[in-house]
Amino acid sequence: MGSRSSHAAVIPDVDSIRRETGFSQASLIRLHHRFRALDRNKKGYLSRIDLQQIGALAVNPLGDRIIESFLPNGSQQVDFPGFVRVLAHFRPVEDEDTDLDPKKPEPLNSRRNKLHYAFQLYDLDRDGKISRHEMLQVLRLMVGVQVTEEQLENIADRTVQEADEDGDGAVSFLEFTKSLEKMDVEQKMSIRILK
């Protein structure tokens, strides 16, 4: 235990990070370890290239977008609090998270925030809406080569139409949430080890 706490001391602002993200001490230590392993030249931050070095991300169809999501607002680097903040979206929802007092800000791993994370992967131009074009791009990444472009477009059309309620030809975040009403997002967007 002693080694752990001494390890935790290495992390700057460990307490405020914990408050914000809800990660346990052990998770934070593990993540910090990982963070430093990814940080090649001990810069203290991760650059885009550092993230791109992660092998399997290269073959992940959404890899680029996920890397992008780590780098806020077009900056080319992410520090440890930022890194952890993104990962906090995937912390499983626990019982104590549900009965929070309303004064506190919504935890990062709430259903809404989980969905919002996914939403902004679609919404490339950050206008709060998934346009047909954006939907098509995602579909192209996901579906693979066996479906022709034309059919992809048809699928994209239909997908947008299906979720689109106000008829503006795009999916807003509200509509996005509604289309996933029945899905157990808390389960599908959580990773167990990120407690």
Place this chain on the structure above:
Amino acid sequence: MGLQLERDFLNEMTWMALVFHLSRKVTSLVPESCLLILLGLVLGGIVLAVAKKAEYQLEPGTFFLFLLPPIVLDSGYFMPSRLFFDNLGAILTYAVVGTLWNAFTTGAALWGLQQAGLVAPRVQAGLLDFLLFGSLISAVDPVAVLAVFEEVHVNETLFIIVFGESLLNDAVTVVLYKVCNSFVEMGSANVQATDYLKGVASLFVVSLGGAAVGLVFAFLLALTTRFTKRVRIIEPLLVFLLAYAAYLTAEMASLSAILAVTMCGLGCKKYVEANISHKSRTTVKYTMKTLASCAETVIFMLLGISAVDSSKWAWDSGLVLGTLIFILFFRALGVVLQTWVLNQFRLIPLDKIDQVVMSYGGLRGAVAFALVILLDRTKVPAKDYFVATTIVVVFFTVIVQGLTIKPLVKWLKVKRSEHHKPTLNQELHEHTFDHILAAVEDVVGHHGYHYWRDRWEQFDKKYLSQLLMRRSAYRIRDQIWDVYYRLNIRDAISFVDQGGHVLSSTGLTLPSMPSRNSVAETSVTNLLRESGSGACLDLQVIDTVRSGRDREDAVMHHLLCGGLYKPRRRYKASCSRHFISDDAQERQDKEVFQQNMKRRLESFKSTKHNICFTKSKPRPRKTGRRKDGVANAEATNGKPRDLGFQDTAAVILTVESEEEEEESDSSETEKEDDEGIIFVARATSEVLQEGKVSGSLEVCPSPRIIPPSPTCAEKELPWKSGQGDLAVYVSSETTKIVPVDMQTGWNQSMSSLESLASPPCNQAPTLTCLPPHPRGAEEPQAPLYPPSDPRPSFAFPPSLAKAGRSHSESSADLPQQQELQPLMGHKNHTHLSPGTANSHWCIQFNRGSRL
């Protein structure tokens, strides 16, 4: 006597069947398995009373060789694989640890009971005998669990855990049973330490070996179905044959046969489903379900009947009561303990209610009964007592627990499974979530479940699917595409259902059929006025206004042509054992169906959008106007309304010549006959490209439309005269006036249907020219929908492409088109060239902008 017996049987059967059918209430309260067992008891009683001896028995040989495999195959094949693998850890734990725990604790406790003197001394059994009994009585039975849980509808996770456990514990049961049995036969004194080790080792051999056998056969099966394109008729047979071969092979090698069939079904499904034809899929599905439910019925009936035979069993209250209490108690204890451990690792912990249902759902069934019958009376002197106890346990769990589990689930408010229709959004986002999680696991550096699943999917995509699937079948297995396809089918079918009367279209507002009194409204001027914004009121548009009346006439002409059915043709009678061809009646029906479907789909799109539209932005507009499909759909979807007229009027006609038809008929037998629902509309490209007729035509070679002859007006239409060389333009989308934004919807559903329905060819098409409709070149307002080509499936024959049309935008994806366009024929396209005898030809109402 025999006759009497027979009659009794029949009477009884009919009477019971009547009761079952008449009172839904009975079946909704009482699980079928209970009723069947009771029915079996009654039947057995009658037989016993009449014949003075039990005639029928559940023979272990019959049970394991013939009754069990269909049920297991059915459950393995239709196992929701994603759910299964998501919960694999829990399932394996319960199946292996749970079964071992149950067997040993129950056996030991019963032995303790005997030591305590609560079991009558005439039950001559030692510790090993009780362990043997524990091993056969401890396993949760897949047949019983399936029969009861299917009616309870608990949530999927709970169901898959209980059911998966019951399937996978077979390996453990078999091993335990065999090991204990051999120990008993050897006599406890002769058992040495190495034998125990062997027992443990055989557990692994039996389970892993069984799974391996199953996977090998799954691989073989998938590979075989890849090459059955020309012998569609044997596809279902292959599935059953190879799965059964897996069962027998495993059984012969003393491996876990249940595990083998489960893995075979689980492993092959994805590839087999993609490879075999639509009809084979249906056949496999229903045959499998029918066989399984037949087997299930027989098993429960025989269980009831066998129980009556009192010569086989001997009663001991202490043993029976003790066993009942112990299996319930240790099952509950085991579940609680294991769940506690599992919950440390589970993302969504199993809560107390789940645990109660899991403990209570541990039903014993025919497997235990068959195993106990198999015991050797000379080696196991207490066999008769064990038989009686097993019967009681099975009856108690199936009847009492089966009856009460439904109220219990209701009372505990267990999360029920909810069926909701799949939506494209859900499917897409679910895939997104999977990829996101895999990526996050990468970033975190923890190679967990998502990571490995992602890995597996990549491996599958790269190698396995390439090897085991037809090239043309890839698409079907894409889940997003699949959902999209099914949605379209559903829409189409619901429209046929709604429509009622097919030809009396007066009540319907079909965009393709302007009703007589609304003709005036469809006129171009009206349209322009309606659309309000003069954004594209260029001179050319006004040019077309002049000929609006002509256009309408032509539309009506083709509409009428399309609406009339072609006189019946005679078809060659083909009679073959190995090839099924649709008979004429079926074709005729299809023909009618397709015509209607086509119209409905068109109208569907517009009505759907109408609803959307009015919901969101109510617009003051006369309802009478709303009937006007053109004007309506023009406002569809809230898109900017400055569409020009040229967008809204694209009348495309198809002419299919007789020769084409003949050819399709003659070559019919060697083609696929697997299309369930065929939608007529085929894209131009397809018709043009195919020397061999496309799938839809193969199945339904009769022309859905009378080849319309061009009206005079068309021949002399001003926009025709300018471009004589462009005259040949084929589309099967007959007589359509579909406005552009509706066309998007229309095409979207049509092209998906047609492309799936028609058998893709294996070879890459030899044709070189298949640019999609080069829209940008001819339409000034194309940028309004830059990514959407509303008629993307339209293409031009080579001659047209050369005729000065720009296809620069499409040339880039030309190779891809060739590669992917599965609809293209590959034989020849000689008779495609305009002017040959069997040409398709067509007239397009060109758009105003090109005038």
